[in-house]
Each structure stands twice: as structure tokens, then as C-alpha cells.
Amino acid sequence: MDGERPAQPVDTDTYVEILRFMADEAALLDRLAYADWFALLTDDISYRITTPLVRDRDDVVQDFEIVDEDSEHLRLRVDQLADPKLTRAENPASLHRRLVANLRADYGDRPDRFAVTTNLLVYKNRSSNAHADIYAAERFDLLLRTERGLRIARRHVRLDQSVLTGGTLSTLL
Numbered sequence: 001m002d003g004e005r006p007a008q009p010v011d012t013d014t015y016v017e018i019l020r021f022m023a024d025e026a027a028l029l030d031r032l033a034y035a036d037w038f039a040l041l042t043d044d045i046s047y048r049i050t051t052p053l054v055r056d057r058d059d060v061v062q063d064f065e066i067v068d069e070d071s072e073h074l075r076l077r078v079d080q081l082a083d084p085k086l087t088r089a090e091n092p093a094s095l096h097r098r099l100v101a102n103l104r105a106d107y108g109d110r111p112d113r114f115a116v117t118t119n120l121l122v123y124k125n126r127s128s129n130a131h132a133d134i135y136a137a138e139r140f141d142l143l144l145r146t147e148r149g150l151r152i153a154r155r156h157v158r159l160d161q162s163v164l165t166g167g168t169l170s171t172l173l
Contacts, residue, residue: 007106010114018105018116018143021150026098029172034078037172042144042153045071049157049173063158081170096171097123100139112145113153120157124171136160137173 010018021040028037041047047070050063069077084093099121106115117140124133142154157173 007115010105010107014114015103015105018114018150019103021143022100022103022116022118025152026100030096030098032082032093032096034082034172038075038078040150040152041071041074042146042151043071045069045074045152046154047074048155049159051159052162054162066159067157077172081172092127094171095125095127099123108142114143114145114150116141116143120173122171122173133171135171135173139173 009015025037025040028034028040047067048065049067050065053062053064100118101121102117102119104117107113108115117138120135120137120139122133122135122137124135137157137159140154140156140158141152143150144153145151155173
């Protein structure tokens with residue numbers, strides 16, 4: 001195992017706490033409560049979204065990075081999404097529904113850190129468009145327990161689609 005310590009699943013109480021945190025986070029994003037969602041992030045957040053670069057069936061699938069943001073860049077994006085005057089892409093706002101499932105949570109390298117993997121399905125519809133976008137992904141999070149509760153320190157979203165049919169990705173995953 002290359003010297004890595006084997007994953008140790010969290011206890012039941014911690015699992016339920018993490019599950020509730022993830023459900024609450026999804027609800028904030030679905031309600032477009034971007035400032036409240038941003039408060040769930042650590043100051044040194046790393047937020048990445050990748051899509052598979054698929055060539056030949058025998059080739060190894062590689063991740064192609066389409067988003068790599070830190071706290072400052074996420075703050076700008078959140079401010080833009082929250083203010084209809086600053087974005088044409090989300091005015092009027094899209095309707096979203098996030099389904100977070102298959103949660104697996106392990107203790108991290110310290111007792112206050114948790115490695116969390118979930119499957120994510122996001123439905124996005126614009127009132128001006130009959131076409132809906134659906135994003136399917138596997139999400140890898142590092143959660144930290146702080147005096148303010150759980151916070152997201154790292155997020156890597158690995159999309160299952162290699163082509164984004166909806167154009168730009170204005171949806172927070």
C-alpha cells in the first residue's frame with residue numbers, strides 16, 4: 001500500500017453528522033443561498049472540477065481540469081451568481097436540484113479531518129429553455145471539524161461527461 005495507512009470508516013455518529021452536513025449544503029445551493037454556502041468553506045479551500053479526457057478504449061482515462069479555484073476566485077464567482085446585475089448566464093436564475101448519494105466517509109490523517117466521497121447528480125433547468133442539463137459526478141471532499149462545525153477544505157468533482165452540453169459551467173457542484 002505504498003506506506004499509506006488504510007482507510008478507516010468513521011463511526012456512526014460522525015457518519016450521520018457528515019451526511020446531514022452534505023444534505024444541508026446541497027439544500028443551500030438549490031435555494032441559491034450562495035453566501036451561506038460560502039460560509040461552509042475554509043479560508044484555504046481548493047475547488048477543482050475535472051472531466052474525463054477519453055481517447056481510445058485501451059487508453060487510460062485522464063482528468064482534464066476545467067475549474068481550479070481558491071477562496072478568492074470562489075468568492076468572486078459566488079458574488080457574481082448572487083447578484084443578477086452581474087451575470088447574464090444566471091438571470092433569471094436557473095432551477096437546480098442536487099442529489100447526493102453513496103456517501104463514504106473515512107477518518108483523515110488527523111481526528112478532525114474526514115475524507116468523504118459521494119456521487120452527485122445535479123439537475124439544472126432554465127425557465128427560458130426547454131432543455132435541461134444534468135451533471136453526474138463523483139465528488140471527493142476533505143472536511144475539517146472546526147469550532148463552527150464541519151467545513152469543506154478541499155473539493156474535487158470528477159464529472160462523468162466528457163462534453164458539457166450546457167456551454168459554460170455556472171453551477172456550483
